[in-house]
Amino acid sequence: xxxxxxxxxxxxxxxxxxxxxxxxxxxxxxxxxxxxxxxxxxxxxxxxxxxxxxxxxxxxxxxxxxxxxxxxxxxxxxxxxxxxxxxxxxxxxxxxxxxxxxxxxxxxxxxxxxxxxxxxxxxxxxxxxxxxxxxxxxxxxxxxxxxxxxxxxxxxxxxxxxxxxxxxxxxxxxxxxxxxxxxxxxxxxxxxxxxxxxxxxxxxxxxxxxxxxxxxxxxxxxxxxxxxxxxxxxxxxxxxxxxxxxxxxxxxxxxxxxxxxxxxxxxxxxxxxxxxxxxxxxxxxxxxxxxxxxxxxxxxxxx
Amino acid sequence: xxxxxxxxxxxxxxxxxxxxxxxxxxxxxxxxxxxxxxxxxxxxxxxxxxxxxxxxxxxxxxxxxxxxxxxxxxxxxxxxxxxxxxxxxxxxxxxxxxxxxxxxxxxxxxxxxxxxxxxxxxxxxxxxxxxxxxxxxxxxxxxxxxxxxxxxxxxxxxxxxxxxxxxxxxxxxxxxxxxxxxxxxxxxxxxxxxxxxxxxxxxxxxxxxxxxxxxxxxxxxxxxxxxxxxxxxxxxxxxxxxxxxxxxxxxxxxxxxxxxxxxxxxxxxxxxxxxxxxxxxxxxxxxxxxxxxxxxxxxxxxxxxxxxxxxxxxxxxxxxxxxxxxxxxxxxxxxxxxxxxxxxxxxxxxxxxxxxxxxxxxxxxxxxxxxxxxxxxxxxxxxxxxxxxxxxxxxxxxxxxxxxxxxxxxxxxxxxxxxxxxxxxxxxxxxxxxxxxxxxxxxxxxxxxxxxxxxxxxxxxxxxxxxxxxxxxxxxxxxxxxxxxxxxxxxxxxxxxxxxxxxxxxxxxxxxxxxxxxxxxxxxxxxxxxxxxxxxxxxxxxxxxxxxxxxxxxxxxxxxxxxxxxxxxxxxxxxxxxxxxxxxxxxxxxxxxxxxxxxxxxxxxxxxxxxxxxxxxxxxxxxxxxxxxxxxxxxxxxxxxxxxxxxxxxxxx
Numbered sequence: 022x023x024x025x026x027x028x029x030x031x032x033x034x035x036x037x038x039x040x041x042x043x044x045x046x047x048x049x050x051x052x053x054x055x056x057x058x059x060x061x062x063x064x065x066x067x068x069x070x071x072x073x074x075x076x077x078x079x080x081x082x083x084x085x086x087x088x089x090x091x092x093x094x095x096x097x098x099x100x101x102x103x104x105x106x107x108x109x110x111x112x113x114x115x116x117x118x119x120x121x122x123x124x125x126x127x128x129x130x131x132x133x134x135x136x137x138x139x140x141x142x143x144x145x146x147x148x149x150x151x152x153x154x155x156x157x158x159x160x161x162x163x164x165x166x167x168x169x170x171x172x173x174x175x176x177x178x179x180x181x182x183x184x185x186x187x188x189x190x191x192x193x194x195x196x197x198x199x200x201x202x203x204x205x206x207x208x209x210x211x212x213x214x215x216x217x218x219x220x221x222x223x224x225x226x227x228x229x230x231x232x233x234x235x236x237x238x239x240x241x242x243x244x245x246x247x248x249x250x251x252x253x254x255x256x257x258x259x260x261x262x263x264x265x266x267x268x269x270x271x272x273x274x275x276x277x278x279x280x281x282x283x284x285x286x287x288x289x290x291x292x293x294x295x296x297x298x299x300x301x302x303x304x305x306x307x308x309x310x311x312x313x314x315x316x317x318x319x320x321x322x323x324x
Numbered sequence: 325x326x327x328x329x330x331x332x333x334x335x336x337x338x339x340x341x342x343x344x345x346x347x348x349x350x351x352x353x354x355x356x357x358x359x360x361x362x363x364x365x366x367x368x369x370x371x372x373x374x375x376x377x378x379x380x381x382x383x384x385x386x387x388x389x390x391x392x393x394x395x396x397x398x399x400x401x402x403x404x405x406x407x408x409x410x411x412x413x414x415x416x417x418x419x420x421x422x423x424x425x426x427x428x429x430x431x432x433x434x435x436x437x438x439x440x441x442x443x444x445x446x447x448x449x450x451x452x453x454x455x456x457x458x459x460x461x462x463x464x465x466x467x468x469x470x471x472x473x474x475x476x477x478x479x480x481x482x483x484x485x486x487x488x489x490x491x492x493x494x495x496x497x498x499x500x501x502x503x504x505x506x507x508x509x510x511x512x513x514x515x516x517x518x519x520x521x522x523x524x525x526x527x528x529x530x531x532x533x534x535x536x537x538x539x540x541x542x543x544x545x546x547x548x549x550x551x552x553x554x555x556x557x558x559x560x561x562x563x564x565x566x567x568x569x570x571x572x573x574x575x576x577x578x579x580x581x582x583x584x585x586x587x588x589x590x591x592x593x594x595x596x597x598x599x600x601x602x603x604x605x606x607x608x609x610x611x612x613x614x615x616x617x618x619x620x621x622x623x624x625x626x627x628x629x630x631x632x633x634x635x636x637x638x639x640x641x642x643x644x645x646x647x648x649x650x651x652x653x654x655x656x657x658x659x660x661x662x663x664x665x666x667x668x669x670x671x672x673x674x675x676x677x678x679x680x681x682x683x684x685x686x687x688x689x690x691x692x693x694x695x696x697x698x699x700x701x702x703x704x705x706x707x708x709x710x711x712x713x714x715x716x717x718x719x720x721x722x723x724x725x726x727x728x729x730x731x732x733x734x735x736x737x738x739x740x741x742x743x744x745x746x747x748x749x750x751x752x753x754x755x756x757x758x759x760x761x762x763x764x765x766x767x768x769x770x771x772x773x774x775x776x777x778x779x780x781x782x783x784x785x786x787x788x789x790x791x792x793x794x795x796x797x798x799x800x801x802x803x804x805x806x807x808x809x810x811x812x813x814x815x816x817x818x819x820x821x822x823x824x825x826x827x828x829x830x831x832x833x834x835x836x837x838x839x840x841x842x843x844x845x846x847x848x849x850x851x852x853x854x855x856x857x858x859x860x861x862x863x864x865x866x867x868x869x870x871x872x873x874x875x876x877x878x879x880x881x882x883x884x885x886x887x888x889x890x891x892x893x894x895x896x897x898x899x900x901x902x903x904x905x906x907x908x909x910x911x912x913x914x915x916x917x918x919x920x921x922x923x924x925x926x927x928x929x930x931x932x933x934x935x936x937x938x939x940x941x942x943x944x945x946x947x948x949x950x951x952x953x954x955x956x957x958x959x960x961x962x963x964x965x966x967x968x969x970x971x972x973x974x975x976x977x
Contacts, residue, residue, distance in 0.1 A: 118359035130359075216360045246359055255354035259361040267361055273375040274364055281363040 029132060031182050036136050036310055037143055073097040107150035108167035110203050110234075111138040113181070114213030114241075115158045116190030117260045123245035126305040131186045133305040134212035134241045137313050139181055141210055144317075146174045153203065154180050157195035157213065159188060164202055189261045192217045196225035205232040212239040214246070215289055216261070223292050236298025240289065244306045246282070249275050325400055328948045332398035335390075342386040346379070378971055385968040389961050396957035401948035411447040411505040412464060413440060414494045415475060418454050418512035420485035421850070421908045425627045428513045428540050429480050435537045436475060436511040443468050448501070451475060454490035454512070455483030456851055456882070464497060482629060482850040482869065482886055484905040485518030491528070491923065499529035507533045513540035514920075516912040524919045530927060536920045539913040546570040547577060547595050548630035548909035551847055552620055552901075557606040563635060565620050566602050569595035570910060581605045583618040593622065616866045617888040617901055629869060630909040634888045636901035644687040645675040645835055648694065657814050657822035658690065661831040673835055683707040686896065688838040689714045693721035701727065710895065711859065713806040713838035718777045719813045733781040733800060733809065738790060744772030744820075747788040747796045754787050754799075755837045756808070759829040767826040775818040777811040784809075806838055848902045853882045861893035 076085060076096035086099045119131035128136070142152040151167035154177055163180050165173075192213055203209065209229055215222065215238065226236060245251060251271040259265035286302065293300040301316045303309075327333060358364070415436050423429045443449055449471040450464035461478070462471050491508070498506040508528070512518065514536070528534060547569040555564035563581055574597065580590035589605040605620065621632040649659040662675045676687075683689060683703050691714050695704050701723070708714060718724065718735055725735050738745065750757065750765055760768060768788075778794025787797040790811070800807035812818045821827050848854055856879055865872035868887020883889060883902040891898045948954075 121357065121359045214359060216362065243359070251356070255356045257356050257358045257361055257364060260357055260359050265361055266355070267364060269364060270375055271356075278363050285363065 028185050029129075029135070029182065032135060032139055032178060037140055072100050074100055107145065107148065108153065108204060108207040109141065109145045109150055110153040110155060110167060110199060110207050110209045111142060111177075112155045112157050112161075112195065112199060112209060112211040112213070113138055113184065114190055114192055114211070114215075115156050115162075115184055115186045116192075116214075116216070117187045118190075118214050118216050119241070120186035121243055121260055122305065123243045125244045125250070127307075128305045128309070130214060130241045130243055130305055131184065133303065133309055134239060135181045135184065136309045137239060137241070137303065138210065138212050139178060140310060140313050142174060142177050145169075146171070152177055153207075155195065155199050155202075156180070156184060157192050157211075158190055159194075160191065161195040161198035161202075164199070167203075167207065190217070193221035193225040196222075197228055200225070200228045200232055200234075203229075203232070203234065206234065207232075208235045208237065210237045210239060212241055214241055219285075219288055219292060223296075226292065226296050226298070230296045230298070236293060236296055238289070238293050238298065238300035240286070240300050240302045242302060242304060244304050247302075247304060249278050249282070251275070325402060326947075327395070328399035328401060328945060330398055332394055335394035335397065338390045338394070339387045342383055342390070346383045382968060382971045385964050385971065389964045389968065392957045392961045392964065396954040396961065399948050400953045400957070401951045402953075410503055411443055411507065412498060412501040412503040413443060413447070413449040413507045413509055414452050414464065414498055415440070415449065415471065415509045415511055416452045416454060416490050416494045417461070417475070417478065418485060418487070418490075418515075418518065419478070419481045419483065420455050420515065420518065421480065421482045421629050421904055422485060422515045422517070422627065422911050423480035423513055424482075424629045425513070425540070425543055425546075425911055431540075432511045432513060432537060433475060433478075436509050437472060439507075439509040439535055440468065440472055440475075448503070450497070451478075452490055452494050452497070454487060454518075455481060455485065456884075458490040458493040464501060481884055482904050482908075483884070484851055484908045485512075485515045487512065487518040488522045488526075491534075492526075495528040495532050498532045505533070506531055507535060510534055510536045510920075512537070513911075514914045514917060515540075515908075515910075516914045517907050517910060519914045524922045526923070527925045528923050530925045532925070534920070534923055536917065539917045540911070542913065543571055543626035543911045545572065545575065545625040546627055546909065546911055547575065547622065547625055548627070548904070548906070549620060549622065549633040550600055550906045550909070552633040552635045552903065553847065554635065555604060557604055561607045563589070563605040563607060563618065563620060564602060565605070565633060566600045567593060567595055567622070568600045568906075568909065569597045570912075571597065573597045577622040579603070579605075579620055579622045581607070581618055581620050584616060588618065617899055619867060619888075627909065627911060629886070630904045632869065632886070633903045634867060634886060634901040636888055636899040644684065645673050645839075646678050646683055646687050646689040647675045648677055648692070649675075655692065655814070657827070658831065661822075661828045662835075664828050673832065673839070678703070682710075683712060686839075686898075687712065688835055690835075691716045693719050693724055696721065696723035696727045708802065708807075714808070715834060715838060716800075716807060716809045717814055718779065718809055718811050720777055728809075731781075731800065731802070731807075732783045733779055735811075736778045736780070736794065738776045738778050738792065738794075738811075740774055744774050745776060745790060746773065747771065748791060749786070749789040751787045756787065756797075756830070756834040758837075759833045760826070767824060768830075771819060771821045771824055771826070773812050773819045773821075775812065779809055779811050808834055808838055848883070848900055849905050850884060850886060850902060851882075851905055852902075853880050854900055854902075855880050856891060859891075859893045861891050864890045864892070866890050866899070 073086065073089070074097065076098050080098050084098045084100075086097050089095070089097050113131070113134055115131065119134065120129055122129040122132075127133075138154075142154075145152045146169065149169050151169040152174065153167035154163065154165040155161045156163045163183075165177060165180060190213075192211075192215065196209075196211070199209065229236060249271070255269070255271075257267045257269050290300050299320070303312050303316075417436075418432070423432065440449060445468075446466060447468065448464050448466050449462075449468050451461040451471055451474055453459050453461045462474050465471075491510075494508045498508065547567055549565050550568050551566040553564050555562045565579070569575055575595045577593045577595055578590065579593050580587045582588065589607055591603070591605065593601075593603055595601060617634060617636045619632055619634045624631050645662060647655075647658060647662065649655050659675065662673055678689070678695075678700060681703075683706075689695070689704065689707060689712060691704060694700060704714070704727075716724070716728070718728070720735065720737055728735055746769055748769070750768060752761060752765060757768075773796070776790065776796060778790055778792060779796070779798050780794055781800070783801045784795055785799040785801060786795040787799060788795070790796045794811075795809075796811045798809045798811075800809055812821075814822055816822065821830075856877065860876070860878045862874055863877040863881050864874040865885070866888040868885050868889075870885045870887075872885055872887065872889075877891070881889075881891070883900075886903050887901075889900045889902060891900065
């Protein structure tokens with residue numbers, strides 16, 4: 022029997038106020054309507070020289086490099102890297118498993134993910150990047166196109182605050198839907214616990230990567246899931262399948278659980294890595310802004 | 325598995341404690357919502373199963389520890405063979421000759437086999453033969469099949485029935501057995517002879533039961549040859565038999581004398597119920613010619629065993645006296661005395677001179693002074709070594725004195741007094757004085773002795789003494805042989821006895837005793853022990869009721885089958901006829917079979933139970949003490965405790 026869904030509390034904006042001044046950069050070239058701080062595959066006017074190209078009739082004569090013509094007696098046109106606006110699509114897993122918080126954690130997983138996504142959206146907003154949203158439930162719902170206007174950001178936040186977790190999820194299906202809706206070369210940020218069949222999830226991620234999306238997986242986990250530091254015996258109830266319950270001796274099954282969970286995390290990391298993305302594990306007993314800042318700083322160093 | 329103190333087994337109920345703790349332990353009631361059980365399910369199936377297994381092992385170990393402790397305190401033991409608590413039966417088999425009566429053995433044996441059918445595997449049984457003395461044919465064991473097979477293969481013997489010793493022995497054996505049921509199966513015809521002298525107020529040990537079968541009915545026809553001997557029909561040899569008819573009142577039987585498988589005489593016997601009747605069978609063949617003896621058989625009746633009697637040939641040497649007439653003074657008196665009865669007694673002693681070679685065994689030598697001179701002294705020594713009998717007439721010769729001194733006899737010449745001496749202290753129980761038993765001994769005491777010799781020695785048994793206490797007549801105990809000494813020459817210068825009326829009977833009786841004619845039975849019966857004078861030899865059946873193997877015997881032999889036997893020590897042969905016991909021919913049953921019930925102990929039942937319980941407890945304690953299973957159980961408890969600690973630590977929360 023499914024538990025009655027309850028709305029989440031409003032976003033704690035004080036947390037967002039602690040968001041440090043960090044950049045959210047795409048690892049790959051992105052395509053945007055507006056010029057921005059992200060490299061674009063399009064060659065246009067910019068300060069970043071890209072290459073020379075032989076003049077062709079119709080080219081703007083202002084872009085001819087006359088100095089090179091003087092040296093080589095040939096007409097060449099200078100091409101510059103076009104810097105464009107980044108489209109960031111936030112995907113939030115709204116499954117029941119995300120509505121979990123152990124006593125050790127500070128947030129429920131979905132609240133933690135919601136704050137992180139809101140912070141990322143705020144960072145993108147500050148960079149005048151476009152932010153879109155998709156809620157991954159049984160299917161992709163509440164899809165918001167990527168926009169960079171302040172009003173859009175408020176709508177984005179409103180959507181996050183209206184999220185009601187529960188039920189099962191098909192993250193793979195939601196991502197497949199997102200691939201259909203999102204324009205190519207976007208940054209797709211997925212906040213989820215990824216309790217999904219990895220084969221199906223891999224297929225969906227490959228579909229996104231085929232469209233040259235940059236992938237970031239925010240693996241939001243409760244410390245209890247990671248450490249399984251539980252001594253009690255009791256009836257364990259599956260959050261997504263409430264009828265699935267098991268009487269377990271936590272201490273007895275801890276070792277086997279950790280082995281299987283570690284193997285799952287490793288396979289998930291490998292999956293993102295193979296697709297050129299990255300998966301970052303976020304613990305809900307951490308301060309979300311600190312965790313996010315640490316990740317972004319680390320990411321920016323690598324780019 | 326038995327327990328000496330089974331009450332402690334109740335402590336095993338404490339097993340309920342760990343069981344209750346196990347099943348009633350607090351179950352996890354808390355519900356833990358967890359994001360996903362996908363990583364827990366396999367672990368749970370594997371680990372929880374293992375954990376549950378460990379908990380079950382722990383539970384089993386705890387239960388085992390409690391159970392073993394309870395068992396150890398209950399002092400377990402494996403019941404030994406004699407404490408199984410089942411049934412023990414002793415089949416007391418009357419193997420007397422009367423059981424050979426027509427149909428008795430088969431009927432009684434079938435009845436006993438029927439009784440054995442009550443036995444179950446694990447029960448015990450044995451076979452006790454009643455005759456000649458109670459003895460175990462099959463000791464009490466759990467091999468019941470062997471008991472049945474042995475009983476089926478057994479057959480009655482020729483002994484006389486004696487029941488009480490067997491009943492007592494069976495009762496005592498069963499008294500020592502520990503079983504719920506201890507029974508004597510009394511396989512007998514309840515012959516009156518067997519119960520004569522029985523104390524019917526004597527009871528079996530408490531708890532021992534006895535099953536008596538039906539008393540055998542009186543026979544329809546029963547007669548027996550009660551004795552047989554050589555006789556004379558005038559001066560012709562004959563065989564004399566005595567018969568007795570028990571039933572019917574009058575009967576005519578045909579009887580035949582067989583020798584060497586041929587009938588040498590036969591006649592009809594008109595038998596009448598009552599006292600013994602004597603019948604004579606004149607023989608065409610002389611007894612001496614019948615080298616292997618003979619048998620007399622009547623046509624058979626209900627009990628055929630006593631319808632045949634055997635007679636051994638008489639050994640010629642048994643009545644041969646080696647004597648040299650004229651060998652010394654007074655010898656003619658002896659010669660006269662020996663020949664005085666030849667005209668009247670067919671069994672008269674025959675005197676012969678000493679042969680040139682070895683003296684024949686079984687003869688009696690009258691040794692005067694010349695017998696102690698070479699070469700006769702060598703023959704004498706060999707004759708003595710072979711068990712010969714010698715009458716030594718002490719005459720004071722140096723060679724005789726020396727020979728006697730070598731045999732432990734000191735000879736001292738008595739000083740003649742003014743008056744003739746008289747022998748005194750007569751041992752009237754001695755066989756040589758049997759002719760004077762019940763008569764006045766005055767003729768012996770009036771014999772006068774003028775010259776005499778006193779005999780002394782540790783091996784001497786005095787028969788009559790001189791006034792000075794030395795022996796005048798004495799028996800010398802000699803290995804193998806028999807020696808009689810008289811301390812006076814048999815002539816008129818020494819004594820007036822040769823002319824006294826008592827002299828001839830004295831000489832005859834002494835010689836018969838020495839020749840063993842007097843006490844050597846010619847009519848041996850089953851149950852008798854035949855002395856063989858400490859000789860070793862072979863005992864061979866020449867004829868008999870059943871085939872008998874030849875066997876080596878020493879000293880004596882106790883035949884169990886009637887017939888003619890030959891004993892041979894390598895030098896001499898001696899024949900013996902052995903016949904059935906006379907009393908056993910009376911097949912009359914005991915008149916009051918109800919008396920047999922008196923043997924059963926009818927005391928306090930609780931006392932029987934106590935006796936049985938005490939025996940059981942003693943037996944159980946002995947078995948438990950020997951096996952010490954409790955020690956092993958405690959050792960296992962120790963190991964189980966260590967295992968429980970190890971396993972429990974892995975399951976402890």
